[in-house]
Amino acid sequence: MLLTSLSGSISLMDEDVPRLSNSVMSPLPAHGMTKNMTEEEKEFWKQPDSSGYKPCLEFGIKYRKESVRISKEKRRFLIVVASGGLNQQRNQIIDAVVIARILEAALVIPVLQVNLIWGDESEFSEIFDSDHFRRTLQADVRIVSSLPSTHLVPKQSVERKIPHDISPEWIRARFFKQLNEEGVLILKGLDSKLSKNLPSDLQKLRCKVAFHALRFAAPIRDIGNKLARRMWIEGPYIALHLRLEKDVWIRTGCRTGLGPVFDRIVAEEQKSSPEYLTGRLNMTYDQRRLAGLCPLNVFEVARLLKGLGAPCSARLYVAGGEPFGGTQALLPLKKEFPDLVTKEMLGKEQELAPYINRSSALAAIDYIISLSSTVFMPSHGGNMGRAMQGHRAYVGHKKYINPNKRAMLPFFGNGSISSTEFDRIMRHLHKYSLGQPQLRDNKRGRDVIAYPVPECMCNS
Numbered sequence: 001m002l003l004t005s006l007s008g009s010i011s012l013m014d015e016d017v018p019r020l021s022n023s024v025m026s027p028l029p030a031h032g033m034t035k036n037m038t039e040e041e042k043e044f045w046k047q048p049d050s051s052g053y054k055p056c057l058e059f060g061i062k063y064r065k066e067s068v069r070i071s072k073e074k075r076r077f078l079i080v081v082a083s084g085g086l087n088q089q090r091n092q093i094i095d096a097v098v099i100a101r102i103l104e105a106a107l108v109i110p111v112l113q114v115n116l117i118w119g120d121e122s123e124f125s126e127i128f129d130s131d132h133f134r135r136t137l138q139a140d141v142r143i144v145s146s147l148p149s150t151h152l153v154p155k156q157s158v159e160r161k162i163p164h165d166i167s168p169e170w171i172r173a174r175f176f177k178q179l180n181e182e183g184v185l186i187l188k189g190l191d192s193k194l195s196k197n198l199p200s201d202l203q204k205l206r207c208k209v210a211f212h213a214l215r216f217a218a219p220i221r222d223i224g225n226k227l228a229r230r231m232w233i234e235g236p237y238i239a240l241h242l243r244l245e246k247d248v249w250i251r252t253g254c255r256t257g258l259g260p261v262f263d264r265i266v267a268e269e270q271k272s273s274p275e276y277l278t279g280r281l282n283m284t285y286d287q288r289r290l291a292g293l294c295p296l297n298v299f300e301v302a303r304l305l306k307g308l309g310a311p312c313s314a315r316l317y318v319a320g321g322e323p324f325g326g327t328q329a330l331l332p333l334k335k336e337f338p339d340l341v342t343k344e345m346l347g348k349e350q351e352l353a354p355y356i357n358r359s360s361a362l363a364a365i366d367y368i369i370s371l372s373s374t375v376f377m378p379s380h381g382g383n384m385g386r387a388m389q390g391h392r393a394y395v396g397h398k399k400y401i402n403p404n405k406r407a408m409l410p411f412f413g414n415g416s417i418s419s420t421e422f423d424r425i426m427r428h429l430h431k432y433s434l435g436q437p438q439l440r441d442n443k444r445g446r447d448v449i450a451y452p453v454p455e456c457m458c459n460s
Contacts, residue, residue: 020057023136023212026395027372028228031236044309045236045374048436050397056458057208063201069104073142076105076179077151081158081188083113086127086363087383088191093128094209094449095194097141098202099187102168103179106142109133112360113188120359127360129215136213140205151183158186162193168202196447200455203448207456210387210449211394216364219354224368227346232372237315238305239373241366241388243295243380244323252380255285257297257332258325266324292405295380298329300412302336304403305377307426316340317373319366319384321359343369377401386450392435394452400435 033042059067080096082089093110100107109130114121124130134143159175166174179185198206216224231237249256249266250273256262288294296304305314316337323329334340343365344352355361363384370376370388376399378385392398407429411417417425437459440451448455 020055020136020208020212023132023215024055024395025211025215025368025371025391027392027398028232030398031232031374034235038311040309041311044311044314045399047374047399048397048434051437052459053393053397053437053453053457054459055207055211055394055452055456057204057456059201059204066104067139070101071139071142073104073106074148075183076103077108077144077147077184078103078105078179079108079111079147079184079186080190081111081113081186082190083188084191085383086360086367087387089127089360090210090214090387091192091383091449092190093214094206095190096187097137097209097213098194098198098205099171099190100141101202101205102171103176103185105179105185106144108147109143109145119357122358122360125217127217127220127364129217129221132215133213137209140208147184153184156182156184156186158188160189162187162189164193165195166193167195168198198448203455206448207394207452211391211452211456216368220361220364221368223347223351223355224365226351227343227365228369228372230346231315231317231341231369234315236374237317238310238375238377239317239319239370240301241370241376241378241382241384242298242301242318242320242323243378243382244298244325244329245321246324248295248380249324252294253283253285253288254294255289255297256324256329257299258329262325290406290409292409294405296403296405297379298331298333300409301377301379302333303412303422304401304408304426306336307423308401308430309423309427310337310375312337313339317346317369318342319370371395373398375399375401377403379403386447389435390448390450390452393437394457397435397437401430402433402435404429404433 030047031045033045037045078096078100080092080099082092082096084092089110089112096107096110109124112122112124112127130145134145137143175185215221244256246266250269253270256266283291283293285294306312314337316333316339318330318333318340330340343362346369352362352365355365367384367388371391376388376392378388389400389402392400408426411422411425437453437457438451439453440446440448440455
């Protein structure tokens, strides 16, 4: 059924490769400082020093020579089924392009698996601009909309058991012969399986896919940019990606900060479905929290922002899914920062009606609005946070607050510290976590998509 659905013929016009400088998804321009701002407010809204780093995707001679042959491949085809939420799917699509390049195969437009949690049945072309995707990468990998009829077979096995941290050498040894013999390879369960430490040209390819090729579909771009302009026109704003959804509290084994009634509901579901718990089973809640494994709750988000100097008049855009507890969950944050909005509040009349129950499209709208914010902060690590960290770096190192949860949370419960001293400590702990250029190294999990310096950005 999968192969049959991929066999439909879709004609795509052959067009020139778009210039990379024109294809990057860019934010709205930064706001300047105004005279009526206090020095503390100016300091908060000030953008980090980019140290002259700019995108530089200069591929090596060997890579470019091989591209002539690989970009015309017509015998071997790779199909990837991407699962999860929007940003999880983006990661798998990026890896799919790189694996196709490693295997010297053509890539069929990826299949987006139906999201069982949110019931989203969106296809690739409904979320991403498939023509732009193909054109941008046509010098690197041949992208096709469907399998040719010569490669359709009654039954094709799907490779699901893929270990973590696989290298290009492992991929070639495992799949190259099979792909040559069968002509088609289907991969599923690819999330975070590809090694983060790849040869330089493949790291550049990852950046090219993430920041240039994966442009959202035109209808999503239109509504996303429209809502972003409504935020931007009023002045600087903070975008927060809050992980307050019920399933997040269940999976992390953390408390909601909303009181015993809500915590009891979460605890009961954890007991009835222990397989959902991804937090470390041998740790108590307090141990998880102090280890930085819990999302910040709204009280902690508000206190951190205030400690870092955010004015109470700051406009907050809240990205993310429906919080557990509904609007009540946001009240502590709204009390400290009254000018708080969501995409539902920004949208007029029926503007968001086409995207109801389409979680990936709504997440894409959040992404666009967050990218144009003056300051961005996630309440928890994750795919959206890492994607935004790298994208904001790639477009000029826009301010990105990376909460240092392990270092800061012990001070949140210390009643002997004055508010002035607390603020000083918060600013000290986050002095180097505000979006300044950080070199990607070989530390576990340091993805070039989150740390594009130095493989994808140069300062010379």
